[in-house]
Amino acid sequence: MKVDIIFPEFFTWTWNYSYGLVDAADQLGVLNQYINLGFATDRDIYELGDTSADAIIFVGGCEHSSILHDSPAKRELLKNIKAKKLAIVVESFEYDMYDKKQFPDIERHGEETYKNAELFTHIVSSDEKDVDNLKTAFPYLDIAWMPQCVDIDMFTPREVSNRKGCCFIGSLYKKRRSVLERFNGCGIDVAVMSNVGVPFLNYRIWKSLKKRFDKIFLQRKIERKYKKISETIYKKRKYFNTRTLNNIYNKFLFNVNLPGPHKGFTSRVFEILSAGGVLCQPFPKGRDKTASLFNDMEHLIYYDVDNFHEFVEKFQALSRNKKKLQDISYNGIELVRKKHSCLVRMEQLIDFLKNGAV
Structure with missing residues (x-):
């Protein structure tokens, strides 16, 4: 054929x-x-x-x-x-x-x-x-x-031992902002790379700035303030180059995926796992085939936005257990490379x- x-x-x-x-x-x-x-x-x-x-x-x-x-x-x-x-x-x-x-x-x-x-x-x-x-x-x-x-040749996994913090890459829809509020309220700071030109900006800083400036002015202000970083991050328009995207996934201890319009698993799930990132992923309710692709605490970390307390307990325990995080990272890499x-x-x-x- x-x-x-x-x-x-x-x-x-x-x-x-x-x-x-x-x-x-x-x-x-x-x-x-x-x-x-x-x-x-x-x-x-x-x-x-x-x-x-x-x-x-x-x-x-x-x-x-x-x-x-x-x-x-x-x-x-x-x-x-x-x-x-x-x-x-x-x-x-x-x-x-x-x-x-x-x-x-x-x-x-x-x-x-x-x-x-x-x-x-x-x-x-x-x-x-x-x-x-x-x-x-x-x-x-x-x-x-x-x-x-995912094109596995685009990503190079690294050890988790030197990573810190959490990161989310994507658009900050209203629903996603409400979930970020819950992370923040539990003492979990999430660095945000959003579609308003905010590279590695702490969510609380982003939120306070957004209250004072309209979106266009905010974007210009942030891009001026972080001009050097922005030039490194943006290959053209708002797209990342592969090396930078890989570095982002490997820079942070946890990569957070937030609820979005796609009810299956987006390409971001497979990219993060291929890069060796430890992924915190909303559980895909009502989609049994999708949920069975990866095992909780083996390949990634599932969380339920309606039961956030349970996730926070897992998160805090894992933050102190780099060996377990390395195992999750390795298992995710192996499964994605083998099946996806x-x-x-x-x-x-x-x-x-x-x-x-x-």
Whole structure:
């Protein structure tokens, strides 16, 4: 089997997710061609109709690749391509009303996925409830649950002995800020690398500044104050380069993942574990397959936002036990490299294309 791999520009994140899949396909001898849609033209899209590949893998093909299906002619072309067409849904869109208010993009991602799913023959999602919903809506498609993955060559683990403190990288949605408040209230300081240009800023400092300045002024003030650090951290726009991201994950004793719009495990989970970070991860309630990927206190540390007292006790005990933390770090590295690398996931995608969902 030969495959084409198509992905939108922003999936060339510095942790190399899309190119990791391309490299994996090349290693397996199944790569026909790849197209980064950030550099593609309409002509490139129409030429997919003449591909010699047996299958085409579209990363974010439903919800993040509008150039593929932004006209009736393109939709007709995509639908009539003879090769098998697999869309990897990278966003979660199964939500309740609270999430809808917190994360309005969820509704848009869901609408785009449902609108475009019929253009493909196979769909993969890392949120098992999304898979159930899609199977109900599109019983004639091959649809499967498959966790996200990581390009393990992008990360170099280090010993935990010299690490200190906690860090979170990501956008500070209202729901996430409320959880950070709980960390802070329990005496657990979390350094925040957020999308407002605040490198390694203590959350309490960030909060006090935000009260006094509007978001735009805050961003400019912080970037001036931390100009040298910002220049080191930002490769272009707000993206990290791989070396810096790896250093962040290895700088802190704990890497905290906060609740977000994705109800499965995001790529951040696999990145942190691949880098040897000790991950504090919200327990994925109602998603048994996802929860079973890793064991609490063996590969990572689960916490329940509704039972924070139990987590604080675990956290305080582990903070004094570097040997246990090193074991958790090592176990996480081993499991991710064994089961969740881009190479392993590409093998599973090829098997899915050949044999359908198990």
